[in-house]
Amino acid sequence: MDGVTQTIPRTELRTLRRAFSDLRKDLITGAFALRPVPPLAATHPLVRQMPRAVRPYVPWLPHAAIVVGAFYLMAVASETENMGLALLSAVPLLVALYRPIGAWWLSFAASVFWSLGVPEPVGSSMWPWPATLFASHVAVMMIVASRNRPRVAGQVLLLTALLGIACDFSADGGHTNAFPMVVASCGIVGAVVARRSLRETKQQVAVEQSATYEERSRRTLLEERATIARELHDVVAHHMSVIAIQAEAAPYRVANPPEELATSFATIRENAVAALTELRRVLGVVRADDPDAYADADPEAPQPTLATLDTLFAGVRAAGLTVEHVVTGAVRPLPSGVELSAYRIVQEALSNALRHAPGSTARVEIAYVLGGLGLRIVNGPPTQLVRPSPGMGHGLLGMRERVAMLNGEMTAGAVEEDGGYEVAVFIPAAAVPEADAAAPDTATPPRPGPAPEPGTMKP
Numbered sequence: 001m002d003g004v005t006q007t008i009p010r011t012e013l014r015t016l017r018r019a020f021s022d023l024r025k026d027l028i029t030g031a032f033a034l035r036p037v038p039p040l041a042a043t044h045p046l047v048r049q050m051p052r053a054v055r056p057y058v059p060w061l062p063h064a065a066i067v068v069g070a071f072y073l074m075a076v077a078s079e080t081e082n083m084g085l086a087l088l089s090a091v092p093l094l095v096a097l098y099r100p101i102g103a104w105w106l107s108f109a110a111s112v113f114w115s116l117g118v119p120e121p122v123g124s125s126m127w128p129w130p131a132t133l134f135a136s137h138v139a140v141m142m143i144v145a146s147r148n149r150p151r152v153a154g155q156v157l158l159l160t161a162l163l164g165i166a167c168d169f170s171a172d173g174g175h176t177n178a179f180p181m182v183v184a185s186c187g188i189v190g191a192v193v194a195r196r197s198l199r200e201t202k203q204q205v206a207v208e209q210s211a212t213y214e215e216r217s218r219r220t221l222l223e224e225r226a227t228i229a230r231e232l233h234d235v236v237a238h239h240m241s242v243i244a245i246q247a248e249a250a251p252y253r254v255a256n257p258p259e260e261l262a263t264s265f266a267t268i269r270e271n272a273v274a275a276l277t278e279l280r281r282v283l284g285v286v287r288a289d290d291p292d293a294y295a296d297a298d299p300e301a302p303q304p305t306l307a308t309l310d311t312l313f314a315g316v317r318a319a320g321l322t323v324e325h326v327v328t329g330a331v332r333p334l335p336s337g338v339e340l341s342a343y344r345i346v347q348e349a350l351s352n353a354l355r356h357a358p359g360s361t362a363r364v365e366i367a368y369v370l371g372g373l374g375l376r377i378v379n380g381p382p383t384q385l386v387r388p389s390p391g392m393g394h395g396l397l398g399m400r401e402r403v404a405m406l407n408g409e410m411t412a413g414a415v416e417e418d419g420g421y422e423v424a425v426f427i428p429a430a431a432v433p434e435a436d437a438a439a440p441d442t443a444t445p446p447r448p449g450p451a452p453e454p455g456t457m458k459p
Helices: 002-028 045-049 058-080 083-095 100-117 131-147 150-170 178-253 259-286 306-318 336-356 394-405
Strands: 322-328 361-369 372-379 409-414 421-428
Touching (some): 002 150, 045 058, 058 131, 083 100, 083 131, 100 150, 259 306, 306 322, 336 372, 394 421
Parallel strands (some): 322 361
């Protein structure tokens, strides 16, 4: 029991200390800090209902009402009492427009000053708050409650009630308006606090609804992406796997196959396996909501860049397309998005040449110019039979989208001289600082070269 008896006073003392600490932070620290009353928002119903001609002035109606009310109380107090009460009633209300907490302290001090300096009128019920000071003090508390959290409103109401109780005990005739002040201030300030709390609750609900809608939209998008990834994997990956298996098994179906035939099947299998690896990597990005999906595809592997074009050219040459590679300008590291897009554009252009101009010769020109990167992929006319290729045009559309995304320019069309095809691209890009450049094993060392011919790379 002794332990319980000692714990209760300590708990009460801790509660009192916390209450005084909150009171000091809310009403004393920074009491006269500048916190002006904001104008009405443009979405406020009062602003929207007004005519357009006066709508710019409507947000300042609360300020005008406070100023008019302050001067009205000053005029009434100067006629009924004296100029001192007029100032005590009006000044706190005007200060409340910019420093609400400080204005309440002024009003509270005015109430204390009037209760101590002015004797209690015999038979009067307007002490210690005369009518004008009564109205001014309640109005100041309304402004404080509208600009601060409910705890501050409770603190000013408590201090006002304590002042009224003290005046009640000190009054000889017992005629004070402390009880009307407490009732009126609690009712009016309570209504302000309730309205402010309701508005904040509505805003919080609106924010939560917006977050819920965004989360639902995100979930729908992820589900659609997962569906696309699943369909893409089921269709493309299946056929590519079949191609890889058939290419690997084909040489064993023929006795003593020619070396060229075995090499071609090996190249086909390597390209199919590489395509499957890239497909799984892309699907791993699309299905980002499932971190374990396609874990074997190594999604953290670096994306292809211009430094890895030699591997691409080797596969294309093995497929029967002669490729000439020319680099002009000083090779330098470029932003990863530019490097990847340039690689994909070259890859798609050479794939088009393989499909639509079999047996031709292609020339890939890469120019590192001051303002960015120039690409020119041109192939000659086909020298073999061109087989029908469904889905024609999607590759060019993808290239145009990549170039447009990087604010570049692109032209593509047939070459009139020999009937070939040319793709010319210019991508504006700044050089990447050395600290942000790619790792040494993936970057191409700078090498000088002749300056590009003006007007040949930029379309």
